[in-house]
Amino acid sequence: MFTESLEKGRKVLSNSLTTVAGLRQLAGLALIFIAAIILSPRDRDTMEVIFLSQANLTDIVRQVSENGIIAIGMTFVILTGGIDLSVGSMLALASTFAAKLLMQWPTDGDWTTHIVIIIALTLLMTMSLGAMMGFAISKLKVQPFIITLAGMIGLRGFARFLTDNANIDIGFGKDITASFCGMFSEKAVVMLTFIILALIFYIILSRTVFGLQVRSIGDNPTAARYAGLPVHRTLVLTYALSGLLVGIAGVIHAAQNHQGNPNDGVSYELDAIAAVVIGGTNMAGGKGTIFGTIVGVFILGVITNMFRLKGIDINVEMMCKAVIIVFAVWLQMPRVRK
């Protein structure tokens, strides 16, 4: 009798906490935001709080965009109970592939069409590679960690192979590459891409059948299978989606860095995973939101900015981030004891 009522109480508490979870994450971000305002140095001339200046705030959005776009895909993957370790290498491959095509594929005339085709080819490639990993995970029943670890190694090799280890610099003349960099390194374009993608995938996850399937598979794969959910198709689509989003981040990365660099993107997977878990997504799958992930991305971004404005050593920054990740996850844990 007692255990029954305890269980009932736990459920009520857990459910109510899940509904306010989003708000709680926002409270975490708000607190870090306030800390950043208090600690921000002031402008030498105008005495304005530098952190709050429009230039600085938009800098933050630009700086988190790539990680944000990757983290959206990572959220879907983690929701299915998986993980995608290949995103860093995939980003390097996408940026290198796009830069190589831009430099070496001759064009006469319509640059815009040419650029659109190159981006489409790049995204098609990353999406297919993602789908292949999803297929292997679903059909071969090998753990996602292992398949995407193999992807991480193999894609890095492929990116380096494509350019013979060298970097491809783009956008320094008056050619098509300059036009490409001009378009996609623009701060507003980078920010808008991130925001629009976040909105689209927020809707896909929370309002569509596909979103429900993703969450159901992570929540209870066996039940999902018995309930007749298209588990295989959903997994393939999820990893393809992650590939697509990383491809988009890779194209932006190439434009912003004026370079396709096969050695870039190292440890980007960890940044994305960090943002997802700070955002309250359960690593075992099933529970999590895009909203939470975006909050997680911004928590990391604002902290980084706060430390940089203070000129604090990057090693101290990394140690503090580690503590903050643990704190953030702890804060969001349902406060229920067994």
Added chain:
Amino acid sequence: MKKILTTIVLIAAVVALASAGDKKLVIFSQCNNGEPYRAAQNASFKALWAQDKDVTFQILDAQQDNSRQISQIETAIRLKPSLLIVAPNERGPLSEVMGKAKAAGIPVISLERDIENADNYDTWIMSDNYAIGKLVGQYIVDYLTKKYGEPKGTIVDLHGLLGVEGETKRENGAFDVIKAYPKIVKVGDAVANWMQSNARDRMTEILRTQPQIDIVYGHNDPMAVGAYLAAKALGREKKMIFIGVDGLNGVGGGIEQTKDGILAATFVYPPCTDKAYEIGEKMMNDKSFVPEKQYNVESMMVLPDLAKKIYKAK
């Protein structure tokens, strides 16, 4: 609520530890603290700027990541520093953001490496890597001529990060000299990204396939030392010589290794910090001062005898 408060107090405490006053701000964006040459630059700069009581000196470590260095400089611009010194990780990616700093009215020094667009910095303080490469090339020719009576022999070439100005010029300088002697043959060619550990691995592979090697040319000292360690592990370190570039003084630097006979020679690539400090200070304090577009800091060759004379532990 308690949890949240604890979190915020912790963050605030850590961040408050390092706060700057109303002094002039000098920011140095370093591409990678992880290399010994860079650590020497940082230490030298810290000592130099500590002489100016009205200056707060900050180092940003980009950890060999272009995106991170771009973001760090972007944020640094918001702080309106009195001087920005950048050791760019790569020529292409850093070009635009350095231009933004200059456009914001901040005096910008490009340290050691240059960038794609020379309009995007005020002055470039460098040492001529091509000239160093030529010194290396001449040393190799002289050494082999002395050894065999004519310029012939085999060399192994260990590269740093490809595409970087220093790497390209150290390579071209040396081989523009060597290519006049067709009997000097390159039998090993590997990329070790400036890292001792990478060089050790690459050299082990080369040693397995090449029975005869006369000289190993590491484009920096750590790579030459890595190659030495690989040869030593196979008992072959006495059958060849190792030469490197950088010539840092102090414990673990190229000068010490040359003094100890691990390297046969090192070619000093000066950290350029003294010159950067001198010019940077003028740019900050004297508004009428216009720096030259480029300053060249001289290099030199250090053989064991000279190394013994100039070595300083600290």
